[in-house]
Amino acid sequence: MRILIHFELRKIFSKKLTEIALIAILLLSVLFGFSTYQNKYAFDGKSDGGTGKAAVEIDKEIAAKYEGILTDEKVQQMMNDFAPKSDLHGMNAAYLYQNAMQSAAFARFSDMNGNWNGLSVSDVFGDEEIKIGYTDGWLSTSQNMVKIFIVLSMAIVIMIAPVFSGEYEGVDNIILTSKYGKTKCTTAKIVSSIFATIFSTALIVAFNLILAYMFYGKSGLDCSILFAPIEYVEGFIPFNITCGTLLKYQILLAFTGTISVMGITLLLSAISKKQIVALVASAAIYLFPVLLPVSETNPLFRYIGLLPLYQTQAISLMSVEQMSNGMLYAVWAVPVSLIFLGIGIFVSRRAFAKHQVS
């Protein structure tokens, strides 16, 4: 079995398309990470401003000044410190961006002119204890990872589609007439597919986290996502979770998403006689939920949101519900992905063993 798994893994990873896809994702990660880092902008409201590394340092300095639990006093202090010093020319101050901390504060506590809107911390966040700090770096990493994980899912489709269907293009009659062709070989293919999926996902996750750590350090991981600068959709997840928790969920959902995609692709690979059919059909099934006219506010989204595409998108699924045990509804993606995997394994085993060569 060990040798068979070794050969199956080799078949998966030696395909040019797989190698290109994985390298492309790594390059894409570098491109997204580096361009996001370089495009960071911060102005301290007085004299110091900059982009890239300088911006991150300014944002971190400002965050250090206010870090800890968000209080009404800190809100007042921020409103004073960041009060606009020039005419906004009719622009709503809530959308003003000088630095990450100012943006987060103004998005929630400013009126149109940049004055305090009269809301207290409890008015905005209820009884939640909001820990603030420098979250901008990790939040932008989370945003980039959404795009990268979608591309990764497509790469998984490319990797797994030929696992069975590739054999139907000529080697099937040799495999299926060999002693273990209908038994251990199928198991080896499934185990290798799972391993390849987990390995690729882990590689891309680790690469992105290391890259983000190099750019932003670990500050902000214990801070709430609710006090995020205005551009972050992550800040609209209506639950008081930390950046670290957000990333943990997102990584979990990346794994469940890719495993679900793998289950679907494995199934289609076993029943399609051509690799290209398995590949296109798997990609279509993965992407089709975007065509469904179900918005995130629709009650049906609880179920639609558990499809692999939304698992990799993470944020919408994480917004559904916080359960009584404190966990997010998104954890349902785990059993759902296991169901996709189980169906994929069951059908592909049967389909390959019963395959009739032609």
Added chain:
Amino acid sequence: MELKTIGLTKKFGSKTAVNDLNITLSNGVYGLLGANGAGKTTFMRLLCNIQNPTSGKVLLNGKNIVGLGEQYRNLLGYLPQNFGYYPDFTALDFLLYVAALKGLNERTARKKSKDLLEAVALSAESNHKIKTFSGGMKQRLGIAQAMLNDPRILILDEPTAGLDPKERVRFRNLISAFSKDRIVILSTHIVSDVEFIAEEIVMMKSGQIVHFGKPQEITSEINGQVWECLVPTAYAEKYAATYNTSNLRNTDNNQTILRIIADRPPMENAVRVQPNLEDLYLFYFKGETEE
């Protein structure tokens, strides 16, 4: 060991590829002959249990091969007519992979693979990628993979296709040496290959067996119907088109010897000769395309 088919039938829609085929094969080399569409490949696939029969069954020593599963496949070696390969695998890797599929342990697999690469004259190319191989080299690799597990039942579909004469001789010798106490079934384009190594000939037409027996026995059916005639070379083609001609051989003095299959002497100077398998083949499949 006895491999037996009972009422074996395979239909593809309205077309019957194998029709109520009953045959018993025991140890020996069987040559399968038939024209295009005769059902040879389908018959071999049914024997390998990679196609399900529409009706009927295949029994090994009285047991249905479907029920035997791994036990049956462990005895089997199969070279398909057109087989796929992994272009980035080397010849040795490919054999090691097939050996793992056949359940050979690592050490045996390596030794057996090297021995067989030697036997099919691919030792020097053992570490070359298959995508660099010619058609003949791929075919030899296919023969090697089929023999990895020392199969008791070896089924070879067109094993000599793409082999040059020297390689064909090597193949014939390899099969002859290997075939003791085994069932070897092979189909080939080249009737002479079958004639040399097959102990029994199975002739198929329209999914059915039309002849089954030893080469000498079955050629005796057309005893007295094979003639050689000497004609001027200028008219040779005309005569060849008129009669069922199995061979033309030019002589030195603008004369050609035609080998003709006919009930009566086709010409006055016709000389009766001993029929061979090729004559029998033409007798049965005149006008049909060779597979």
